[in-house]
Amino acid sequence: MKVVCLRAPGDIRIEETNRPERANDHVLIKVRSAGICGSDIGAYRGTNPLVTYPRIIGHEIAGEIVEVAADETMFAVGDRIVLEPYVYCGKCYPCSLGRTNCCENLTVLGVHIEGGMAEYFSHPRHLVHKAPDNIPWEIMPMVEPLVIAMQAVKRAQVKAGEHVVITGAGPIGLLAAQYALTLGAVPVVVDPVAARLELAGKLGINYVINPVVQDAVQEIKAITNGRMGEAVIEASGDARAIRNSIDYVAYAGRISLVGWPKSEISLPTALFTKKELNVVGSRNSVNMFPESLRLIAEQKVNVGALVTKTIPMAAVPALVEDIAARPEKYLKVIAMF
Numbered sequence: 001m002k003v004v005c006l007r008a009p010g011d012i013r014i015e016e017t018n019r020p021e022r023a024n025d026h027v028l029i030k031v032r033s034a035g036i037c038g039s040d041i042g043a044y045r046g047t048n049p050l051v052t053y054p055r056i057i058g059h060e061i062a063g064e065i066v067e068v069a070a071d072e073t074m075f076a077v078g079d080r081i082v083l084e085p086y087v088y089c090g091k092c093y094p095c096s097l098g099r100t101n102c103c104e105n106l107t108v109l110g111v112h113i114e115g116g117m118a119e120y121f122s123h124p125r126h127l128v129h130k131a132p133d134n135i136p137w138e139i140m141p142m143v144e145p146l147v148i149a150m151q152a153v154k155r156a157q158v159k160a161g162e163h164v165v166i167t168g169a170g171p172i173g174l175l176a177a178q179y180a181l182t183l184g185a186v187p188v189v190v191d192p193v194a195a196r197l198e199l200a201g202k203l204g205i206n207y208v209i210n211p212v213v214q215d216a217v218q219e220i221k222a223i224t225n226g227r228m229g230e231a232v233i234e235a236s237g238d239a240r241a242i243r244n245s246i247d248y249v250a251y252a253g254r255i256s257l258v259g260w261p262k263s264e265i266s267l268p269t270a271l272f273t274k275k276e277l278n279v280v281g282s283r284n285s286v287n288m289f290p291e292s293l294r295l296i297a298e299q300k301v302n303v304g305a306l307v308t309k310t311i312p313m314a315a316v317p318a319l320v321e322d323i324a325a326r327p328e329k330y331l332k333v334i335a336m337f
Contacts, residue, residue, distance in 0.1 A: 004117035004316045004335075007054045009046025012317040019120050026122045027075055028067035029083070034117050035060030035141035036316070036333045038170075040110060041324050047262070050111050058117030059085035059109040062131065062140035063337075066120070075125060080135075082143045082293070083116060084127040085109035086284045101151065101284035108284075117316065119337060129289045132297040138310050139296070141334055142303035146292040147285035148258065149175035149235075153183070155282040156231040156256035160184030165220060165229035165248045168236025168259055169196035169208075171306050171332050176233045176258075177205050178301045185231075188223055190216055190241070190248070193328065203302055217247050229253060237261045243268075251275045258282040306331045313337050 001019045006012050022028040040057045042048035061083040068075050075081070088095055088103035095103050109115040116123075131140055149172045158164050164180045166173045169191035177187035181204060188207040189200045197208040209219045220228055228250040234242055237259030245255050246268065255277060272279060295301045308330045311319055316335050323330050 001119040002313065003056045003119070004058065004313065005054055005056050006043055006051075009044065009053070012044055012057075012320050014314060014317060017118075020122045022067045022069075023122045025069075025125055027065050027072070027081075027125050027128055029061075029063040029081065029121045029123060029128075030066045031061060031063040031116055031119060031121055031337045033062045033137040033141050033337060034058045034335045035145065036320060036323065036335065037145070040320065041327070043111070044320050044324050048111070050108075052112075055110065056114040056116075056118055057110040058115035059083075059111070060141035060144040061085065061109070061116035061121065062137060062143070063116075063121065065128075068125075072125070075128065075130070080131045080133065080140075081128045082131055082140055082289065083109070083121075083123050084129065084289055085116070085144065087113065087124065087127065099286060101286040106284075117313075117335065119313075129293060131293055135293070135297055137336065138334055139304045139307060142306065142332065143289065143292045143296060145171050145332070146175050146179070146296065146301060146303060147288035148172055148282075150179050150288045150292060151285035152176055152233050152235065152256045152258035152282040153179050154288075155280045156233055156254045158183055158185045158231050162186065162230040163188055163220075163224045163227070164231040164233060165190060165245070166233045166235060167191070167241040167245055167248070168234070168238070169193065169200055170235065172258060173233070173235035174200060174203065174306060174331075175301065175303070176235055178203055179295070181205070182295065182300050188220060188229065190244075191236075196331075199305065203305060211244070216244065220248055224250070231256070233258060235259050239263075239265045246271050246275075246277070249275065249277060252277075254278040254280070256280055256282050307334055308332060310334045310336055
């Protein structure tokens, strides 16, 4: 079978390898579509310290089951599914709390272990979710980035009627804003790229701010009648946005950090105390896939609007190179297998 393999940073290619056998307690999947994620680009650039090489990339994976165990009762050949790519140990302290998303021994497809950009893939049956028939293959991989956004919003304990400031209008930020709308909250999206703010407006986000040409603090103050955001979702990983999130949040507010910064960032922790903030991290997701599938199937969240283009599997190496060189051109690219 064919796979998309990173031999080393900057060296990505289509390779041939043996089709996998179905492992014990696994299902065998014919991959139909896969999303190219920022973590794949980081692996290509060599800036993701968690990646080892060579590595088959890909963790936003949708496909069709082609083989199950003889005694399988939950899944059947022909089922349309998405993969949960976070393989946890089930034995460590966070796992004992049910917080498997931050397992101490977590392995993520395409990062720590081989990913799913392959024609066939064997995956643990407990990390597979059936997909409704009305979700096309072209958008089904978006189930995974949506759960990342949902986890960040949940970690910030966003409630109906609250203003939630979202820094970063990339895929996660725009999905977080749409999810906030489904909860009855009022998202305020902050991003320096005008085209992304325009897309946010088309997705129903009424408040967008360009911090390059606007005073974001004053704009948020006006929108919230002086309170500032009860919650902030930091989805960019940009050092300035992370610092600014402390100014955007209300006294007694909450900040959820989901963007990955490129380096350590110095923060004025005295403001955490002065405002008595709740500042939390948000990593991966836990128990979110069924709700993500439902929201997409019911068209409560428009994930298709974030898909810049779809490509065949053979075009993945060239597109990864182009995204790495010109990331501003793309939100999400889906590869069809």
